[in-house]
Amino acid sequence: MEVKEITNRDVDFAQWYTDVCKKADLVDYSSVKGSMIIRPLGYAIWEEMQKTLDRMFKETGHENVQMPMFIPESLLNVEKEHVKGFAPEAAWVTYGGSEKLEERMCVRPTSEVLFCDHYKKIIKTYRDLPKLYNQWCTIVRWEKTTRPFLRSREILWQEGHTMHRTAEEAIEETLRMFNVYKTFQEDYLAIPVITGRKTEKEKFAGAEATYTLEAMMYDGNALQNGTSHYFGDHFAKAFGIKFTDADNTLKTPYQTSWGVSTRMIGALIMVHGDDRGLVLPPKIAPFKVIIIPIGDVSEKLEELKLSLKNADITYKVDDSNKTPGFKFAEAEVKGYPIRIELGKRDLEQDKVTLVRRDTLEKTIVSFDSIASEVNKLLEMMQKDMFNKAKIRRDSMIYDAKTYDELLDIAKTKQGFVKINWCGSEECENKIKEDTAMKSRCLIEDENVTGPCTVCGKKANTRLYVGKQY
């Protein structure tokens, strides 16, 4: 296996990202534009994400289902804001075999309408509520510009769709799942996220409110890393979903949806990676440890494997015929949290060398204490990675009081900017035209002092703006 130079992260971030994706064997391109091949390491990371999230979904009462992949045009047309948002990027099926279809069908770009169509049939009484469904699937959006993990035409994701008896319950659900995402991203991916509501302009097509998780990449750009939507009863009304409540009157239920995708893998790369390649937070790494035997140490290797296994530490062994230096470099590209160098020199004193991937710091420990030392390091590393990312992010958040200040920051710095905002779309558009920055989310826990940073009129909220992927 070849390990080649990776472009310097500070010289050309875009090229660095592509290099890491390819050289860590996460993805490959295919002959299908905009669809990526997720290779074993990339997919294993996704499986780790799925495993944890699926558990969290089930702990909060959700059930998995599988919906159709195709949406007849008439069904997509039922909710008009929704169609307007998604029709421009829908892929259409017009033939079945050699026969032209009477009604064309799009490949689902998201499944709200399919769930509604189904909910209409199965919700009759308040006793049927809430309905808490989730599906793991792929969706298709005909994106024009694509990049591995960040934006593709075929998206591997999870979408939760729920129906509730009251608006309050639905809002509670929207926020509950929003918090599940936040916990997952911060505790498992070690990615600090900024959370808040999207502006009217940026919210999901058909939603009443969209809550977003915004992560800052190493280069200061934002990546929307997950969303949770409250729909009110728009879709339910459009679809005619009704239930009999306890007071024997017909009512319309309230709806939510929420999703995260393999885009999170892109975030993982761009938040934690370095010039040597991928750096995986221990909790999401498919293998916590890579063992590199140096010379003939087969007897001790078996012993080591057993003690890791007994401690439930997942590992891989690189027993190829390469030189140690080569194996070290490759282990670094692939981001294994801990490398164990098992060589004769240390073993003579009953020691082994542990190297943590994030700091490349070496620790020499006694052979008998490996498992507990590894666990200690993994735990420390998980915390350190989060803190490091948070410190960097916080140092790249600016506050602009005046429009000139905003323009200056946009020109000379990278990162997010906090501003005062009057709430008008004109001001959002102006920022975008002048700086290429878009609204990230509202800042609801800060008081507004002073006028709108853009137009100088009365501001009624604080807002994060920033460039995005």
Added chain:
RNA sequence: CGAGAAGUAGCACAAUUUGGUAGUGCACUACAUUUGGGAUGUAGGGGUUGCAGGUUCAAAUCCUGUCUUCUCGACCA
């Protein structure tokens, strides 16, 4: 979708200007020796030059179309 660039072995490239046997390095395979930061020796394998047409005695090379990738913009979970 607009502007620009590029596609020759797994990768990086040469041969294209001036049409004439597709080549180099790394990687790969076998064996041996090695092993604490990208090994060494010996012997080997791998190509319808992105794809489709056209011009020509002859096309990697010239012409047309098309696809894919990258960069920037527009669009966008």
